[in-house]
Amino acid sequence: MAKVNIKIEGHPYQVEEGLTILEAARECGYEIPTLCSFNHGECSLASCRVCLVEATGARGLVASCVYPVNEGMEITISSPKAVNARRASVELLLSNHSMNCQQCDKNGHCELLYVAQITGAREGKYLGSKTPTTVDELSPSIVRDTSKCILCGRCVARCVAAHGIGILGFEKRGFNTIVAPAANRSFAESPCLQCGQCVNVCPTGALMEKSEINLVDKAKMEGKFVVVQTAPAVRATLGEEFGMPIGTPVTGKMVAALKRLGFDRVYDTNFGADLTIMEEATELLNRVKNGGVLPMITSCSPGWINYAEYYYGDQLDHLSSCKSPHQMQGAIIKSYFAEKNGLDPKDIFVVSIMPCTAKKFEKSRDQFKHDGITDVDAVLTTRELAKLIKRSGINFTKLPDEEFDQDIMGEYSGAGVIFGATGGVMEAALRTAYFVLEGKEHEAIKFEQVRGMKGLKEASFKLGGIDIKVAVASGMRNAKVLLDQIREGKSPYTFIEIMCCPGGCINGGGQPYVKPQFLPNEDLNILDTYREKRANALYSEDERLTLRQSHNNSQIKDLYAKFLGEPNSEKAHHLLHTTYNKTRVRFPEK
Amino acid sequence: MAHLSASAVKQITEIVKRYENERTPLMMILSAIQSEYGYIPLDVQELVSDLTGIPVAEIYGVVTFYSFFSLNPKGKYVVGVCLGTACYVKGGQSIIDKFSELLGVKPGETTPDGLFTLSALRCIGACSIAPAVSINGKVYPKMTVGKVQEVIDEYRKLGGAN
Amino acid sequence: MVKTEKDLELTAKSCAKNLEDKFSGASGKIAVLICSGTGCLATGAKDILATFQEEIKNRKLEAKVEASKVGCFGFCSQGPFVKIMPKNIVYRGVKASDVSEILEKTVLGDEIIERLLYVDPVTKEKVSKLEDMAFYKKQIKVALYGCGIINPEDINEALGYGAYQGLKRALHMDPQEVINEVLTAGLRGRGGGGFPTGRKWQFAHDQVSDEKYVVCNGDEGDPGAFMDEGILEGNPLGVIEGMTIAGYAIGAKQGYFYVRAEYPTAVARLRNAIKQAEEMGFLGNNILGSNFSFNIGIRLGAGAFVCGEETALLNSIEGKRGMPRPRPPFPAVKGLWQKPSIINNVETLACVPFILREGASKFNALGTEKSKGTKVFALGGKVNNVGLVEVPMGITLRELIYDIGGGIPNGKKFKAIQTGGPSGGCLTEKDLDTPIDYDNLIAKGSMMGSGGAIVMDEDNCMVDVAKFYMDFICDESCGKCSPCRIGTKRMLEILNKITDGKGTLADLDELEELAQVVKANSVCGLGQTSANPIVSTMKQFKDEYMAHIVDKKCPAHVCKSLMKYVIVADKCKGCTLCARNCPVNAISGTVKQPHVIDQSKCIKCGLCQSNCRFDAIIKE
Structure with missing residues (x-):
């Protein structure tokens, strides 16, 4: 150059x-x-x-x-x-901004407040009338408050860049301009994925996750037995909220914090991830053997599920029927765990700490309610967990490392850990598929071909004499390429992993904000490198573990032996599998 | 889209097709729908979105940006009072105020009987005959406050008849 | 079909003959020309033409009389105009009911109908020829070429009047030579900025690209201006020819017109002219037997002033919200669909055929040192002769307002002339002898703009005028950048406060500060110039602002909160008309006794004043 x-x-x-x-x-x-x-x-x-x-x-x-x-x-x-x-x-x-900065959840991460400070904005300058406000709280995932919006257009651009669907746009003009889904509808009434990518880039508090901290507080006050589980990607990022360098894994401190927050059990969703692999790998092999619908596509990412239902309702048979890991784990907690501990499922309250805003929506899907019991009762984002920790006076960085509770579902594999990065589910599944089809463990363990931050990856393997071609996509713009192939009957793949957020869950819509101005000690080009750094935190934990394949998780084996029978059994189907909504309406009538 | 009739779907599909050889024809499509239907409701925009692949939020953004496009049906008679500079300095504001008072609606609104929509126009190029009022394309030159009632009565008499 | 230069020569010759015969009477017919500009159409020209045609048919006069449309005469306030050739008699203010009489007396007979003649407001003499009217004496038609003479819907008349002679010459030149010719002519953009047209073309010409575009900006946004409308209605082929020449010069094969949807007549004439040009072979492949091919499409605006800004216009053609793009990249590098493009105003392109046909030296002989050629103004507001005038650059405002415009009506006092629309400013008495050109107007705190020229008299409140423009800009701001979106709103709020009688002296400082911020910080020209009307009126009419703020009075009695209607007891005859018509029953009094207005009830609608036959109701 x-x-x-x-x-x-x-x-x-x-x-x-x-x-x-x-x-x-x-x-x-x-x-x-x-x-x-x-x-x-x-x-x-x-x-x-x-x-x-x-x-x-x-x-x-x-x-x-x-x-x-x-x-x-x-x-x-x-x-x-x-x-x-x-x-x-x-x-x-500022003169056209809601000035409730003290009570705003974005306080501390607000870029407008930051530039106000460094430019020396004077108090009360140019005050006058304000643009009429909309506050959309209908969606279970995202709150949009136009009184805080500065019309920067980042969210509009992100939705298009990541997913190509453009849920948000500028509406009206001049002083009345707002950013909103078409017709200023709610996210809940638009074909929005609830993924929260827009929240991640919003400089102010105009777009925020819908907080469920109050639900957790209420459950505790009501004396519920509160079980918490944490998604793999949370450990890779939570430290950022406490000033630690991006890419610092904080599994031990996170567990220590959760225990100090008074949860009755602290589990790792990785157990659920291992369970997912068992169910999903079995489902895939069955489809391959019995001429089922192929390619099969993963179903862990609720943003992706939303996309599939809204835009590819005719192709839902390709989706694995497996619930996502935390829903599986929630279902097991409210059945097997309850039984073992002599608890009434109604008295158990399951909190999932997720890197994701769409999980908040997912947990409230009708499919995840049985006889008035929901698999999961509250979903907190990584950011909300940090708030909870700060609120409770815990000095996170000084915490010792502690272990997840080990009873029943304490064990987890490295295969589960890497679920948090794009290609991780695929790699975990390949580790198990290799074992099933080749009759032995894959020696290198790693499948490098499906790693990396590229939006679209593919690889081919010959396992047990079967040619398996796989693809991995993150960001719906990339997924669309694979889905259009399927719709045209031209897909060469056997198995596809799709994650909603670009880069996978390490870049989920509930993850800590990456704002260079607030990260003086990070690289200048941190926006180019943070995803990889976070993913590496997961891959390094995988390397540290001795248990690295889902099928070798002894508590999983136990669970099948004592409770579920075998993968894809009737009981497993009842608890761990789900259905999809083929006729989901993109624009409900008002 | 659910409540768009089959014939409406057919017509709008035809309009979109009409411009299939044009590059970036969204404005042309919307102008055609606006002039043929008188307004562009959300469900029509959703259909255009499906047919063109343009996100409906973007289409809605375009519709609400340009004052010619309307989300709601307009009255049978659209009373456009010119508030261009030439008309304004010659009293255009008092003309629109009078229409507003006599019709009982603000600029941009439609009377409950659906007969009149009052709108403020930004120069219709009839500056020589200011202040000008345009009703469904017919221009009333050199309007005065005193003539407003008369003009309204003229259209009231025509009423809803076609 | 005109396939070669030779074809054009022959066609032009025969068309010219026909046109000459039409006007000289050699055709054996009397030609009745009816103005069909928007102004005259609005006041009945359509009916007049139809009535003529019907009467001609009914009286079986087809062989003797022919009625046809012509482009705008320009003298719109006197319209509708009817011109009778070869007798060269012009009638104004004609009604359809006059047609029969005109046919009988003037067309068939030799009698002049006195009441339909124009009366000079100064000399009070009746005038029957256009060329004898003061309104026309200083005008030169370059952009409005053929207006008032030829039928804008008939390409044959245009060809007989010089159309496509400019393109013919251009095709004999290198593209670079064509650009040089335009540079030599000194043509500057007529849309407002005054950027040298040849330089714009040069930038685009120098870009290497598979596709380039010529875009004609016909989104005439200045409220109170209708130059482009008049040109497109009266000389559509001239603009098309200009665009074609521009296409040849920069190496474009495709052009687009972007025209306001508010101009249905202009759009229809343009469509018709494009169609005729295509049929004749002036658009399409291998024009006039050359290697040059060019096509033209039309895109309509949809009611957004900001689309007059060239990058917003491009976004609009691309089917997006008309929000301006950051520059660089400039459109000449990345314009329409990211390809090199030039955007020229209607009037600019309309000047191009003249330059190529008549030569650069003939064009640059007109005007001042740095502003060459002519300028079309839409003269409006409080002036006797309202209309479209084309004058050489360098004419003074006094000539424009008094000689051409005939001065201020009703003996009122001239206060200001506003040029440049919402981006411009006001010029006052002391500026009247300033020659009008780009640089002088800017030096005086206004700008040429696209040519709107609104005259204001003592009855206009300048704070209210500033508020009018700010209200307009606030309404038309695209909302993209914060200084314009919020800053204009704040300025409007302060102006509202002042005209409501709630202003303070600190508000003036705040206005000045905001004006500077919005000017310096906005993305596009709309925002950058939006405060000009405020800055200009605050400078020229500070006393009026002070009167509103300090004395709580509106000297022109315009601002409703600061004025009231009162009945002068001496003049009131007690006819009760005002009281009977008052919508809020604010007027009381007995018959034949002076009436009184209850100020607590009065809504200041002004109906009483407009109804009073004794001038007994005044504002104070």
Whole structure:
């Protein structure tokens, strides 16, 4: 790449041609405040006007997030003109903003508040009327409060970039402009995946997960027997909420914290993941042997299930009938565990700590309720767990490492751990399939072909004389490619893993926010590397474990021997499998 | 979409097809629907979304951006009072105020009997005969506050008859 | 079909002959030309034409008389116009009921109908020829070429009047030579900014790309301006020819018109002209036997002022919300569908055939040092002669308002002329002798804009005018960038406060501050210029702002909260008309006694004043 010579604040630098002023300045050690710009132009409307600087060769101030550097350009960030302009842009935004910052759940992660501080926004400047507000709380997963929206467009761009469905858009114009699903409907009345990718990129509190901390509090107060389980991807990210570097696994501290929070049992959803592999691998082999519908597609990701139901209702037979791991585990807790402990399932309250907002929706699906008993009663995101920990006065970083409760469902394999990264379920299934079809363990254990952050991956194996071609997709934009092949009858695959969020659950919509301005000790390009770092935290835990295949989990074997019979048995079907809604309406009539 | 009639679905499909050789024809499609139906309700937008692959949120965003597109049916007679500069400096505001008072609706609204929609227009290019009022395309030049009742009565008399 | 230059030569010759015969009477027919611009159409021109045609048919005069449309005469406030050739008699203010009389007396006979003649407001003399009217004396038709003369729906008349001679010459030149010609002519963008057209073309010409586009911006947004409408209605083929030449110059094969949907007549004429040009071979493949091929499509706006901004316009054609794009990249590099594109205003393109046909030197002989050629203005507001005028650059405002415009009606006092629409500013008495060109207007705190020129008199409140424009901009702001979306709202709120009589002196400082912020911080021209009407009126009419804020008075009696209607007892005859018609029963009094308005009930609708036959009701 050619280099150009520029000056910033009078100092000469050489930077790559084609960079925006914002990117070039960042590389040279300057941080120009910005709101709407996000992740290398993923969103680049240049609409917030918070990154204005002076640059030679341009007429007036320029938006550094879109204006490219060129040879000989002299950039001034600190001139009174630029400083005042940036401050005024922020003040105008604040004048049309709900100012309940103290009570806002985004407090501490709010980029608007951050730029207000660094630009020196003055209190009460330019006050006036406000754009009429909509607060959408109908969805079990996401709350949208337009009074906090600054119309940066990041969420609109993310929904399209990740899934290609564009649930959110700009509506109306001028001062009345809002960002909303079509017709300002609720997320609950739109074909929204509830995945929370939009929440992850929202700079303010306009998009947030719907908190269920209150449900947990209530259950405890009512004296319920509260069992908590944590998804694999949570351990890879929870530390970030407490200032630890991205990619630090904190399994032990997380367990210690949960125990101090007074949960009656602390389990790992990895047990459920191992159980999923047993059921899913069996289902796959049955389909292969008996000429069932192929390719079979994983069903762990509720955002993906939503997508399948809304957009590929004609192809649902391809989905594995397996419930997702935490639903399986919830079902086992309320049956086998209850029985063993002499508890009435009605008195048990299952809390899942998930990297996901769609799980909040998933747990309330009709399919997961039997005789008034739900598999899972509350889903907290990684972020909510951090809040719970902070609220309880626990100094997370100083906690000792502790172990999950070991009774009945304490054991888990490395195969379960890697569920949290794209390709992880596939790899876990391959480990078990290899054993079943080849009659021995795969020596290398790893299946590198399905690892990595690429959105679409494929690999072929010959196992026990059978050719198996697999594909892995994350982000519905990528999944669509595979699904269209299936719809056209041209899919070459036997087994497909699909995860809703790009990169898998380590990048789920309930994971800690990755906002470079709040992460001064991370790499400059952290937005490019955080997914991989988080995934590596999971792969490293897998490496540390001695038990690395689901089928070798002795408590799973026990569970089958003592309770379920065998994988895909009638009882297993009743508790661990589900059905899908072929006629889900994308736009319910109002 | 559930309550769109089969014939409406057919007609809208035909409109979308009409522009299949045009690049990015969304505006053309919406203009055609607006002029043929008088409005573009959400379920029609959902159908257009299905037919074109454009997200319905994007279509809704376009419909609500341009003032020519309407989400609701308009009255039989659309009273457009020009508030372009030439008309404004010659008293256009008092004309629209009078219409508003006599029809009992604000600009942008439709009378309960569905007869009149009052709308404020931004220059219809009839500046020479300001202040101008346009009712279903018929232009009333050099309007005065005093003539408003008369004009309304003219259309009341025609009533709902076609 | 005109396939070669030779074809064009022959066709043009015979068309010119026909046209000449039509006007000279050599055709054996008397030609009745009826103005069919939007102004005249609105006041009955359509009926007039239909009545003429019906009468001609009924009286079996087909061989003797022919009635046809012509493009806008420009003198819209006097319309509808009817011109009779070769007698060269012009009637104004014609009604359908006059048709029979005109036919009998003037067309068949030799009698002039005095009451239909134009009366000069200054000399009070009756005038029967357009060229004798002061309104036309300083005008030169370049963009409005053929308006008032040829039928804009008939390509043959246009060909007889010089159409496609410019393209013919251009096709003999290199594209670069064509650009040089436009540069030499000194043509600058007529849409407002005044950017040299040739330079715009050069940028696009220099881009290497498989596809390029010419886009004509006909989204005339300035409320109170109808230049582009007049040009598209009266000279559609000129704009098409200009676009074709532009296409040749930059290497584009496709052009698009983006026209306001509010202009149905213009759109219909444009469609018709494109169709005729296609049929004749002026659009399509191998135009005039050259290697150059060009096609044109039409896209309609849907009611968004911001789409006059060129990148917003491109987004609109692309089926998106009309929100401006950040620049760079400029459209000449990445424009329509990310391909190199030029966006030229209607009037700009309409000037191009003249430049190529007559030569750059003839164009740049007109105008001032840096602003060449002519400019079309939509002269409106409080001026006697309202209409569309095309004058050489450099004419003074005084000439425009008084010589052409005939001064201010009803003996009122001139207060200001607003140019540049919502992006422009006001010019006052002291600026009247300033020659009009791009740079002078900017130096005076206004701008050329697209050509709207609204005259205001003493009855106009300048704070209210500023509020009008701010209300417009606030309504039309696309909402994308925060300074424009929120800043214009804040400015409007302050102006509302002031006109409601609740303003404070601190509000003026806040207005000034906001004006600067919105200007410096906004993404596009709409936002950057949105405060101009405020800045300009605050500078020129500070006393009016002060009167609203300090004295709580609106000197022009416009702002409702700061004025009241009162009955002058001396003048009131007690006819009770006002009291009977008052919608809120605020007026009381006995018959033949002076009446009184109860100010606590009055809603200031003004009905009483417009009804009073004795001028007894005044505002104060």
